[in-house]
Amino acid sequence: MRDIVFKTEIALTRYLSADGKPLDTLPPWCSAAEPLTTYYRWMVLARQFDQKAIALQRTGQLGTYASSLGAEAIDVVTGHLMTPADVLVPYYRNHALQMIRGTPMHDILLYWGGDERGNSGAAMGRDLPNAVPIATQTLHAAGAAAALKYRHQPHAVVCLCGDGATSKGDFAEALNLAGVWHLPLVMIVNNNQWAISVPRHMQCAAPTLAQKALAAGIPAEQVDGNDAIALHEVIEHALVRARSGKGPSLIEALSYRLSDHTTADDASRYRAPEKLKEAWQNDPIRRLRHYLLDQGLWDDAQERACLDEAQNRVQSAVEQYLATPPEPVECMFEYLYAERPEQLSGQIDSARIRGGGSA
Amino acid sequence: MSEPICLLEAVNLALARSLQDDPEVILFGEDIGHNGGVFRATDGLAHRFGAHRVVDTPLAETMIAGTAVGMATQGLRPVVEIQFMGFIFPAFEQLICHAARMRHRTRGRLSCPMVLRAPFGGGIHAPEHHSESTEALLAHIPGLRVVIPSSPARAYGLLLGAIHSDDPVIFLEPKRIYRASRTLVEDNGAALPIDRCFTLREGSDLTLIGFGAMIPECLDAAEQLAERGIDCEVIDVASLNPIDYDTLLASVAKTGRAVIVHEAPGKGGVGADISAVLGEQLWGQLRAPIIRVTGLDTVMPYYRNEMHYLPGVSDILDAVNKSLEAGRDEILQATGSG
Numbered sequence: 001m002r003d004i005v006f007k008t009e010i011a012l013t014r015y016l017s018a019d020g021k022p023l024d025t026l027p028p029w030c031s032a033a034e035p036l037t038t039y040y041r042w043m044v045l046a047r048q049f050d051q052k053a054i055a056l057q058r059t060g061q062l063g064t065y066a067s068s069l070g071a072e073a074i075d076v077v078t079g080h081l082m083t084p085a086d087v088l089v090p091y092y093r094n095h096a097l098q099m100i101r102g103t104p105m106h107d108i109l110l111y112w113g114g115d116e117r118g119n120s121g122a123a124m125g126r127d128l129p130n131a132v133p134i135a136t137q138t139l140h141a142a143g144a145a146a147a148l149k150y151r152h153q154p155h156a157v158v159c160l161c162g163d164g165a166t167s168k169g170d171f172a173e174a175l176n177l178a179g180v181w182h183l184p185l186v187m188i189v190n191n192n193q194w195a196i197s198v199p200r201h202m203q204c205a206a207p208t209l210a211q212k213a214l215a216a217g218i219p220a221e222q223v224d225g226n227d228a229i230a231l232h233e234v235i236e237h238a239l240v241r242a243r244s245g246k247g248p249s250l251i252e253a254l255s256y257r258l259s260d261h262t263t264a265d266d267a268s269r270y271r272a273p274e275k276l277k278e279a280w281q282n283d284p285i286r287r288l289r290h291y292l293l294d295q296g297l298w299d300d301a302q303e304r305a306c307l308d309e310a311q312n313r314v315q316s317a318v319e320q321y322l323a324t325p326p327e328p329v330e331c332m333f334e335y336l337y338a339e340r341p342e343q344l345s346g347q348i349d350s351a352r353i354r355g356g357g358s359a
Numbered sequence: 360m361s362e363p364i365c366l367l368e369a370v371n372l373a374l375a376r377s378l379q380d381d382p383e384v385i386l387f388g389e390d391i392g393h394n395g396g397v398f399r400a401t402d403g404l405a406h407r408f409g410a411h412r413v414v415d416t417p418l419a420e421t422m423i424a425g426t427a428v429g430m431a432t433q434g435l436r437p438v439v440e441i442q443f444m445g446f447i448f449p450a451f452e453q454l455i456c457h458a459a460r461m462r463h464r465t466r467g468r469l470s471c472p473m474v475l476r477a478p479f480g481g482g483i484h485a486p487e488h489h490s491e492s493t494e495a496l497l498a499h500i501p502g503l504r505v506v507i508p509s510s511p512a513r514a515y516g517l518l519l520g521a522i523h524s525d526d527p528v529i530f531l532e533p534k535r536i537y538r539a540s541r542t543l544v545e546d547n548g549a550a551l552p553i554d555r556c557f558t559l560r561e562g563s564d565l566t567l568i569g570f571g572a573m574i575p576e577c578l579d580a581a582e583q584l585a586e587r588g589i590d591c592e593v594i595d596v597a598s599l600n601p602i603d604y605d606t607l608l609a610s611v612a613k614t615g616r617a618v619i620v621h622e623a624p625g626k627g628g629v630g631a632d633i634s635a636v637l638g639e640q641l642w643g644q645l646r647a648p649i650i651r652v653t654g655l656d657t658v659m660p661y662y663r664n665e666m667h668y669l670p671g672v673s674d675i676l677d678a679v680n681k682s683l684e685a686g687r688d689e690i691l692q693a694t695g696s697g
């Protein structure tokens with residue numbers, strides 16, 4: 001006798017074609033201007049910020065920067081669906097999401113500009129800071145979710161990571177624990193098809209990354225990460241589940257990294273230009289703009305005003321960033337321990353003298 | 360507490376006290392719940408405080424450390440167990456990249472008040488990977504506190520100190536002396552400072568510096584030396600990061616001689632660091648070279664050979680003799696006699 005003991009399928013949700021045409025009956029809320037025009041404005045802002053940050057890096061005014069080009073819909077929709085009491089556990093590409101959660105734009109520039117004060121996240125509550133070591137944040141998310149559950153708080157933890165991150169043990173361990181402990185966790189994988197130069201098919205032989213959650217007993221699905229409407233539906237559903245004690249879920253958002261990996265990378269070394277050109281057809285901003293225009297929810301005047309406003313906001317953040325006085329040298333010793341051990345005092349003087357003693 | 364207890368029971372007592380006093384304390388790790396831990400450090404705690412406070416985890420060390428970091432950022436005080444120090448390595452990325460840096464990275468907004476306990480050290484005839492002492496790898500990391508008790512009273516007080524600390528603390532338990540001796544430990548909730556050495560015996564001739572399971576060896580050696588009229592000061596370093604150099608410097612300035620003892624290999628060990636600081640600060644006041652008595656620079660052998668690897672009383676006595684002789688040579692040279 002041979003029984004089938006486990007069988008499953010992974011759904012992919014998509015509502016709009018690349019040109020913004022409905023592929024299906026849309027959820028009723030999509031006929032209203034809100035929240036879609038807010039999403040759109042933020043996506044435009046995210047892209048303006050991104051362009052400016054790259055320009056700053058190219059002119060020596062910012063350090064290495066990880067672009068979010070092509071990931072705008074994922075960030076913006078997630079940011080708007082989270083409540084202040086939910087906890088965000090981001091990775092290094094979630095600039096717009098962090099802005100929506102309250103991080104000032106110039107703080108994000110400070111962080112990428114090598115100034116530790118950019119990470120203070122004064123307005124971020126208990127959200128976690130950027131995690132640079134890949135996938136490590138997935139475990140922080142499990143821990144934060146365990147804390148919410150331990151305290152019987154009806155909120156969710158939202159964690160983001162890349163497709164490359166799903167190959168790391170941390171990711172599997174986090175999902176496994178979230179399943180066993182039934183944690184209020186929403187894990188969003190931004191599958192942008194690349195981990196620096198390594199393409200998606202060299203990362204994992206499984207047809208979806210979502211299915212990795214099934215091994216942990218967690219429901220999982222794919223969503224078109226360039227489709228704000230689909231993202232809204234799928235993420236909202238997962239958040240409600242988590243907040244109401246129904247446990248974790250995993251969302252694999254299919255997107256495409258339209259930029260180099262970071263400003264230190266040159267993707268033309270490993271990526272055919274045609275591929276990139278093709279991917280631009282799925283640009284999440286273009287898709288939503290077409291939809292909004294078709295529905296009469298948006299017009300050219302609004303488009304111009306939106307762009308102007310975004311550029312102004314970015315410009316004033318850049319000015320604030322560039323006008324920030326340098327970090328005092330003792331910053332490197334601050335906050336290391338709850339109380340600074342006396343023996344480090346002498347080293348503060350050494351630090352001041354090193355590097356020419358300009359501080 | 361009316362009965363004398365051993366170091367292991369003192370750990371249990373401090374954990375129980377913390378669970379009792381602070382609802383934000385939560386314990387998790389492999390086999391720590393129903394089974395009470397493989398050494399029984401958490402014996403009875405799940406039963407007493409509930410499976411939501413003393414929690415068995417899946418088998419995954421990266422996860423144990425990373426989840427503790429996440430919980431701690433939300434204000435809980437996780438006290439987690441790595442079953443043996445030989446299995447701590449998957450947790451390193453979390454400890455080094457995140458636990459040690461969370462407050463610094465967020466400019467004080469979030470912190471990481473977690474304790475990671477692990478039994479360490481040799482001498483119990485355990486299988487491969489169950490006897491290592493890799494404390495130096497952790498003591499090297501800015502932002503991580505590393506604390507090691509060497510008696511039931513210090514296990515109780517230091518563990519409370521670690522749990523009360525707002526910094527991440529690695530609490531390494533010398534398993535060889537888990538049950539070595541019993542003393543009365545009052546369950547009064549009083550923490551000991553986790554940034555101080557403990558001077559266990561005062562003396563004027565030489566300073567014996569050690570920690571963990573080497574402390575009973577040092578005390579034993581000091582006792583034998585006392586019979587020969589040699590008066591050793593014995594200091595338990597207890598906190599390996601930061602190290603209370605002030606106490607060590609004051610003692611060695613007084614005695615002029617230091618022997619440093621630990622189980623871990625000498626190369627790159629905590630003893631090398633202490634020795635360097637003593638040398639830098641006390642140049643001119645030393646009466647003999649600082650001598651280290653350490654484990655050997657090879658892998659921890661399987662148990663049949665482990666006593667050939669671990670320092671013991673006779674090795675300490677040899678080092679002390681060498682230190683005393685070195686001083687005598689110098690004196691002889693200085694006075695032109697001999």
Ligand SMILES: Cc1ncc(C[n+]2csc(CCOP(=O)(O)OP(=O)(O)O)c2C)c(N)n1
Pocket residue numbers: 093132133134161162163164165166190192194195196257261
């Ligand atoms: C543990 C670890 N290994 C390697 C790196 C270097 N690195 C930075 S980003 C990256 C690729 C990550 O790809 P993915 O998870 O898909 O995220 P993406 O950057 O594409 O959004 C690598 C290898 C790192 N930061 N951490």
Ligand SMILES: [Mg+2]
Pocket residue numbers: 162163164190191192193194195196
């Ligand atoms: Mg990727």
